[in-house]
Amino acid sequence: MAGWRPRRPAYLNELLRRDGTAGTDETVCAGHGCDATNPKYCCQSCHGVQMFCQACCVANHESHPLHIVEYWDGCCFTKKTLKELGLRIQFGHRRCVRPRSAPTTFVVLHTNGIHEVSVDYCGCESEAANGEHYIQLLRGGWYPATHVAPQTAATFEMLDFFHAQTLQAKTTMYDFYVALEKLTNHTGVKPSTRYPEFLRITRQYRHLLLLKRAGRGHDPSGIFGTQPGECAVLCPACPRPGVNLPDSWENASPEQSELCDPVLGTGWAYFTExxxxxxxxxxxxxxxxxxxxxxxxxxxxxxxxxxxxxxxxxxxxxxxxxxxxxxxxxxxxxxxxxxxxxxxxxxxxxxxxxxxxxxxxxxxxxxxxxxxxxxxxxxxxxxxxxxxxxxxxxxxxxxxxxxxxxxxxxxxxxxxxxxxxxxxxxxxxxxxxxxxxxxxxxxxxxQGPGFRHDTLDDHWNYWNWVKLTLLPRLLRRRLDIAKVEAAKQADTFEEFSQQQAECVPAWRKMVEDFEAETEQGPDVKRKCKNPYACVVKGKTEADIRLEFSTQEAEDAKNGVPALHNVSPSGFIYAGLDLQEEQRRVRLQAELKKAKTTGQQISMSALRTKLTRGIQRFRKLQALYTPAALQAAARVPADASQLPEDAPLFLPSALSDQECATGCTAGLVNIEARVRDAQCRSALVRLRNQLHIKTRFLIYKKIHSRHQGANTRSRTIVTRNESKIRLHLERYQAAWEAIRSLSGGDPVKVGWQKLRKRDIRLLEDPEELSRRQAKPLRIEWAKAYARSRRWKEEVMLLKEEMRRVVVTFKYNASCWDARGQVIRVGEVDKLFAEGAIAYAIKQGRMFQQMAEDAKTTFTEERLANGKKRRVQRPVVVDQADSGSEGEDDEGNGEGDWD
Structure with a gap:
């Protein structure tokens, strides 16, 4: 690397030189015996750079139908497909007097991209010998996606390459397919989608390779005579000292230092100098x-x-x-x-x-x-x-x-x-x-330090490029969501404000004063009267968590060994968080009884997330509370049980004997303290929501006179009731847990048992009004914040959209300027041509990205599941590639070379 670094300019010049005609004869076609003038086509896959006329280019590629051909428009090269040039690929035998054409939408996957091709099958008297169409494809080296009228195939070369990638590099099928899309077009225009067919082909091919390598094609009993485990490969390469490891394997040298492995451009990208x-x-x-x-x-x-x-x-x-x-x-x-x-x-x-x-x-x-x-x-x-x-x-x-x-x-x-x-x-x-x-x-x-930095810089550079090319779609999608949500939050906030009209001016001033003072920084912010603060007297759950965290940090400092990177208190909190999530999922399931498709998908996602959380918690229980796993095993299996109803078996759900013999010491005390704090905070929040509900009902009775107002008021009340139920269930669960941990004696709990009939307010109007003021102010301030944040989101997104278009145009002008500073006549002619061609290509790319972004931002929004087809015009003798693709939510990116 040290010897290469000073030669970087020469290497870079040669890379740029390749973007031009690289010194080839542009006056006469390079085809044998052809005297056509002004050739325009060059194959990037063939060895050497030669310019051909269209007829010679097609003739040369009858045996190489998947090569990448480019068209020189006088300024730079642009891609052209051989199908566009008129090439037809014959299967069965070389020439057929009665060819049968495949569907015009035939697509083949190859190592260099996704190709639309024109295919002909044998249809003459030799058709029976050549086999059905899918057989002709297989014999020609293409694996069809189906045996019935195939429209998609993959080359064996691509399948072998993918197989090696997925085995060695653990490349997923999705990532490999997206890479093929990017090789085909790297400017955000996706080729015809064949991902499901690709999945099917690769699965079949890997299975056939398994059988082939196991010798099933040579066994008289054939595939269906395969015995269990017969296709397994026994590993002869497991490391064994004295057998297949060198004598000094344990003294392997450490990785090279920075002196031997310098970074090529320290601080030139994402790492610091x-x-x-x-x-x-x-x-x-x-x-x-x-x-x-x-x-x-x-x-x-x-x-x-x-x-x-x-x-x-x-x-x-x-x-x-x-x-x-x-x-x-x-x-x-x-x-x-x-x-x-x-x-x-x-x-x-x-x-x-x-x-x-x-x-x-x-x-x-x-x-x-x-x-x-x-x-x-x-x-x-x-x-x-x-x-x-x-x-x-x-x-x-x-x-x-x-x-x-x-x-x-x-x-x-x-x-x-x-x-x-x-x-x-x-x-x-x-x-x-x-x-x-x-x-x-x-x-x-x-890797050594320099190689590692270069590798990571390269990956983050690509990450940013992908983000850049997908940003217009992301911003548009966010704006569509923000507009809907902003309107919804504004309606809710307006309804809430009308109910508290006499208090709103004072509350609004309190919020504005808080925001003005907090501009001076966190120190000032900490001293301000916070309109969002809900005061809980006594130790809160967060206070208890801090005590445990402090104690555990002190234990670690003193060298007390830890059982796991999740501490005992972390284990208890993980279980309580899961319980909270179960309550929320149950509540969501009841609120979404309409069961539309979208709601079913949403509930399915919530339950999947909850199930995975429970599975992770079970692994922790194996370490901290093995008795819980034994208790869970005793519960009869029920396939219809939903994850929100699954028992978690925290220490409070176990018997005294199980806690004594099957729980880590100290867990019972931890849960008892946390549950006590839960009761305290749940009661405070429950009272607040009851005050709010009373005010809502009074307003609804007095002011809601027509169906629209009644519906909006009822929606607000329903949302409030769901919060009341959530806090009630949290309190009841905490109370029951403390009672269980206290030997079942309610007297030792320290809190009253809360029943549904206790969830009411029986106070005089003046006292009620005074106590309602604070929780109502907090909820109003939060609703005000939600409404404004969504309005701000709409404003931010519109501004970001504007910046995207302007920045793309600026990038295009920068590339134009870079092309103009090349000193033609003072530097190598072919280098100048390539450098200018590359600059023009990049400038055009950013200009096109600006236009595409503008279209994305202004086009009519389509319903969910609908895809918009973007037709790009084919311009003769211009740089446009004439490609066509779908502008959807995929992973299309801009040209990146």
């Missing part, structure tokens, strides 16, 4: 990230993660929260979990690419701890990254899913739902790229 980053980390002593919040695994790993012997234990990364693009210089290696030193450097490295005047929302799952002293820590960064941060231009938030594990104060101070201008940003975009890059880990963990 190596040397400044390394020097900075060496200057930082061990940090102890102390948490005052619960459930922050990142801080625990930073303090306890095993890292000895590893140059890197992972990477920290930053992405844009709304569209999930990996940020330039936004990736850095981690040596010991997510230490502040690493994340501070990555954060500052990202910010240097953004204008300091822009308002920024920083989403991080441990931001409630990380933001403290951030301004001071940034002053210690290298001069390369040192900057002044204007805190009132930065908002710190916690992603919407992660925030549920934080204490109440964090959920109020760092919530995206209550942040002005946040729209429907969820902040969870940072989690999605990990799923994409995870499959590369088996490769990168064996």
């Amino acid at each position: 190596n040397e400044p980053y390394r020097q900075y980390l060496l200057s930082v002593t061990d940090q102890k990230e102390i948490s005052t919040c619960s459930g922050l695994a990142a801080l625990d790993y930073a303090n306890t993660k095993f890292s000895r012997g590893y140059s890197s234990t992972g990477v920290g990364m930053g992405v844009c929260a709304r569209h999930e693009f990996v940020q330039p210089n936004g990736v850095g290696d981690l040596q010991k979990g997510e230490r502040y030193a690493n994340m501070d450097y990555i954060f500052a490295s990202i910010l240097r690419h953004w204008d300091q005047r822009l308002k920024k929302v920083i989403s991080y799952d441990i931001v409630c701890q990380w933001w403290k002293m951030l301004k001071e820590r940034l002053l210690h960064l290298p001069p390369l990254l040192r900057m002044k941060i204007v805190m009132h231009l930065i908002h710190f938030v916690i992603p919407k899913m992660h925030i549920n594990a934080h204490i109440l104060a964090c959920r109020l101070l760092f919530s995206l739902s209550f942040l002005l201008g946040a729209g429907q940003t969820d902040g969870e975009g940072i989690e999605r790229p990990w799923a994409n890059i995870g499959g590369v880990a088996t490769s990168t963990r064996e």
